[in-house]
Amino acid sequence: MGLIDRTDVPIERLNRGLKLRGKLDLLRARNLRGKLELLRYRVLGTEIDKGLLFKAAVYIILINVAFIYLKPILYMVTTMVKDARNILDPSVIWVPKSIYWGHLKEASEMLHYGKSFLISLSLASSVAVLQVLSCAIAGYAFARLDFPFKKLWGALLLFTFIMPPQITILPSIMLFKSFGWLNTFLPMVVPALFGHGLKGALFVIIYRSFYSTLPKELDEAARMDGAGPFRMFFRVMFPIARSATVVVVLFSFVWNWNDFYFPSLYMFTAEHVPLSITLARMAGEMKIAEGAGELTVYAESIKMAASFLIIMPLLVIYLFAQRWFIEGVERTGLVE
Amino acid sequence: MKLSRRLEGQTLRKLEGSLFIAPWVFGFLTFVAFPLGFSLYMSFHQVKITVNSVNYTFIGLKHYREILIANGSLLYEELFPFLRESAMMIPIILVFSLLIAILLNLKFPGRTLFRVIFFLPVIFSSGQIVQEFIAQGEGSLSIMETLRIDYYLQEYVPGAWAAPIQKVLGSFVLVLWYSGVQILIFLAGRQTLPAAVYEASRIDGSSPWSTFWKITLPGLVPYIFLNLMYTVVDLFTFPSNPIVSRVNTTNYGSSSALAWIYFTIILVFVLLTLLLYSRVDKSLSGSKR
Numbered sequence: 001m002g003l004i005d006r007t008d009v010p011i012e013r014l015n016r017g018l019k020l021r022g023k024l025d026l027l028r029a030r031n032l033r034g035k036l037e038l039l040r041y042r043v044l045g046t047e048i049d050k051g052l053l054f055k056a057a058v059y060i061i062l063i064n065v066a067f068i069y070l071k072p073i074l075y076m077v078t079t080m081v082k083d084a085r086n087i088l089d090p091s092v093i094w095v096p097k098s099i100y101w102g103h104l105k106e107a108s109e110m111l112h113y114g115k116s117f118l119i120s121l122s123l124a125s126s127v128a129v130l131q132v133l134s135c136a137i138a139g140y141a142f143a144r145l146d147f148p149f150k151k152l153w154g155a156l157l158l159f160t161f162i163m164p165p166q167i168t169i170l171p172s173i174m175l176f177k178s179f180g181w182l183n184t185f186l187p188m189v190v191p192a193l194f195g196h197g198l199k200g201a202l203f204v205i206i207y208r209s210f211y212s213t214l215p216k217e218l219d220e221a222a223r224m225d226g227a228g229p230f231r232m233f234f235r236v237m238f239p240i241a242r243s244a245t246v247v248v249v250l251f252s253f254v255w256n257w258n259d260f261y262f263p264s265l266y267m268f269t270a271e272h273v274p275l276s277i278t279l280a281r282m283a284g285e286m287k288i289a290e291g292a293g294e295l296t297v298y299a300e301s302i303k304m305a306a307s308f309l310i311i312m313p314l315l316v317i318y319l320f321a322q323r324w325f326i327e328g329v330e331r332t333g334l335v336e
Numbered sequence: 337m338k339l340s341r342r343l344e345g346q347t348l349r350k351l352e353g354s355l356f357i358a359p360w361v362f363g364f365l366t367f368v369a370f371p372l373g374f375s376l377y378m379s380f381h382q383v384k385i386t387v388n389s390v391n392y393t394f395i396g397l398k399h400y401r402e403i404l405i406a407n408g409s410l411l412y413e414e415l416f417p418f419l420r421e422s423a424m425m426i427p428i429i430l431v432f433s434l435l436i437a438i439l440l441n442l443k444f445p446g447r448t449l450f451r452v453i454f455f456l457p458v459i460f461s462s463g464q465i466v467q468e469f470i471a472q473g474e475g476s477l478s479i480m481e482t483l484r485i486d487y488y489l490q491e492y493v494p495g496a497w498a499a500p501i502q503k504v505l506g507s508f509v510l511v512l513w514y515s516g517v518q519i520l521i522f523l524a525g526r527q528t529l530p531a532a533v534y535e536a537s538r539i540d541g542s543s544p545w546s547t548f549w550k551i552t553l554p555g556l557v558p559y560i561f562l563n564l565m566y567t568v569v570d571l572f573t574f575p576s577n578p579i580v581s582r583v584n585t586t587n588y589g590s591s592s593a594l595a596w597i598y599f600t601i602i603l604v605f606v607l608l609t610l611l612l613y614s615r616v617d618k619s620l621s622g623s624k625r
Contacts, residue, residue: 058439065436066453068509138360145353146346153361160368162565163608164573166583168371168594171378174390174588175371194363204360244418254459261580264579314459322452329524 071312080104087301105297106114107305110285111278117313120257120274123185126253127192131203132245134195139207140237144219157208161201169265176266183270188262198255198262203248210244211237243328250325254314275310282306379593401595411597415579422571429567430560433515437522438552446579459515514570518563525559526552554620557583561613565606572602 083100086092107113140292141147142154176187191197195204218240222232238245260276267273273281286299318325379399380391403411440451529552537547573580579598583591 055444057446058442061435062439062450065512066450069453069456069513072460134359134363137356141353141356141360145356147353147357148347148350150353152362153357156364156368160364163368163372164569164571164595164599164602165582167375167592167599168368169583170568170588170591171371171374172367174374175366191367193359194367195360195545196363196367200363210611229356251458265474311460318456318459319452322455325455326448326451329442329520 057116064094076304076308076311079301080308082301084298087298102306103301104309106298107282107302108309110282110302110304111275111309113275113309115143116273116275116278119272120276123188124184124253124256125272127188127197127256128249130189130192131195131197131200131252132248134193135200135248136207136241136245137201137233138195138204140211140233142204142208142238144214157201157204160196161205165261173265181266183267185267187266188256198259199251203252206244206248207241210241214240243324246321246328250318250321253317257314265282279306279310356612375592375595379590379596380590381589383588385588395589399590400597402590403594403597415598415601418579422568425514425571426564426567428508428511429515429518430540430563432512433518433563434522434556434560436515437519437526438548440519440523441526455516457513458520459516460513468483499535517570519560521566522556525556525562530556557613557616557620561616562616563607564609566603568602572598 008032078094078096080103081099082092083098083102086096086098086100089097107188142150142157147153172187173182176182179186181187181190188197192200211274218236219232222236227235257274258276260280263274263277264280283303286303290299378392380394380396382395382398384391384393436454440447440454533551534547537551542550579594583595
């Protein structure tokens with residue numbers, strides 16, 4: 001930190017004093033005091049946030065909260081590999097004595113995992129790609145270009161952000177029905193193409209706040225070099241927004257992957273459905289089975305296995321992307 | 337000559353801008369404005385769907401009257417407790433995410449690991465998975481039972497508030513789960529505060545405590561309000577929200593009316609937030625001068 005670290009001050013003063021006096025016992029006494037002082041500084045810190053005590057407190061809070069976040073995942077993973085003996089054994093709470101993969105297999109069969117996985121993957125990634133492009137274009141226009149009624153459209157953008165999807169869902173269903181798009185992916189994909197779709201307004205806002213932090217000279221330099229507006233956007237402006245793009249891609253992919261609401265209303269009778277729907281259907285089936293008195297011991301393990309199967313791809317992606325993601329969060333104006 | 341060229345440049349710029357915004361505007365008109373207007377239209381009509389056609393009969397405010405007055409159980413017995421619950425969850429989420437964001441902003445070994453863990457809720461909290469966890473009882477704190485907080489609540493808190501408080505405490509962990517994005521926003525916002533200011537306050541001998549209250553918190557006010565807005569919007573589309581499942585295809589007319597009533601409530605919330613923000617912002621910039 002700063003120019004003078006305050007821990008050094010007492011020792012320096014001490015040393016100077018020693019040279020002048022040179023008395024041994026005095027030295028000892030002072031040395032002891034210096035050491036005590038040093039200890040105090042170590043524990044309490046020159047400022048509070050440098051001391052051991054504070055650091056310990058920080059770690060305690062963070063580890064506790066981290067545990068809250070990790071516990072359901074741990075629970076999910078440990079429950080999923082328990083077989084009947086381990087479930088019924090009261091001495092087994094967390095760590096099972098043996099690992100059993102049968103639940104995973106059963107859950108993946110019930111979810112039609114292979115097919116639904118591909119559907120979810122293609123749906124979420126296509127929506128994410130489209131949303132990134134269209135929202136970047138719209139955000140760029142909002143931040144740096146001029147067009148008629150800009151203020152009005154900006155207000156409408158905010159309006160779209162705060163509007164709950166429930167209010168437009170019924171007419172949207174009727175609209176898409178008249179297009180003949182029900183039970184296809186088009187109701188999710190086409191709005192994304194135009195910068196809407198699931199939380200599209202938020203992504204436009206993220207891009208807008210990112211682009212409005214860039215210096216004006218950038219446009220002018222590119223313009224002077226003779227770049228047209230489209231070239232400028234795709235060659236300069238879009239690549240420069242990498243950190244915002246990482247955040248938007250990850251959010252968009254994850255939210256679309258997890259989304260249950262839109263698919264459940266737009267494709268309720270479809271045969272090819274994403275994982276979020278098959279999970280809900282599976283839960284329904286299991287509830288019926290439970291009512292009929294079947295599968296009681298395994299139900300939880302199978303549910304957890306299914307949850308794990310759905311979350312795992314996201315976890316893998318997140319583990320790879322987290323470095324850029326955290327960097328992106330720090331660097332973008334993720335916020336205005 | 338010069339003037340016309342400048343004008344030309346300006347119109348050219350406007351044309352460029354219009355070209356870039358056109359897809360979004362088109363999308364807005366088709367997927368937002370049209371359904372919005374149509375749902376308003378339907379809320380004043382009795383909608384009958386037959387095999388080939390849809391019939392609308394104008395009935396005026398009947399749907400609204402039914403929901404607000406005649407058959408108010410949904411609104412007053414389900415939505416209002418939910419709103420009270422949200423009113424309590426919002427401050428918890430804000431304070432908690434601010435605390436975590438500030439801690440994550442400190443420099444300490446293992447910070448990256450903690451950041452990775454703390455962004456996990458962003459991945460989970462939007463899906464069906466959280467519903468599963470609620471069903472498993474993962475949302476509750478065991479302290480609740482050991483300290484018998486329930487009992488004290490029932491004893492000392494007025495009835496209308498005791499139940500929501502109990503519910504919030506019961507799903508306290510869940511509240512933490514829903515603060516993933518808020519932590520992100522605060523963390524990103526904290527990066528915008530210049531390090532030089534902190535250095536200066538340190539040299540002037542300000543304690544970290546007063547540094548927090550005098551520098552960090554005022555600097556984060558815009559983000560606090562952004563988070564407040566985000567949280568309000570997020571909570572209102574919560575999966576456990578009683579309204580969400582009521583807006584369905586069984587009765588188009590009254591569902592639309594319900595959605596509009598609900599939206600009006602949200603708008604009031606958001607406008608209150610904005611009003612508060614402009615007040616706070618004004619008083620802050622006033623005190624700086």
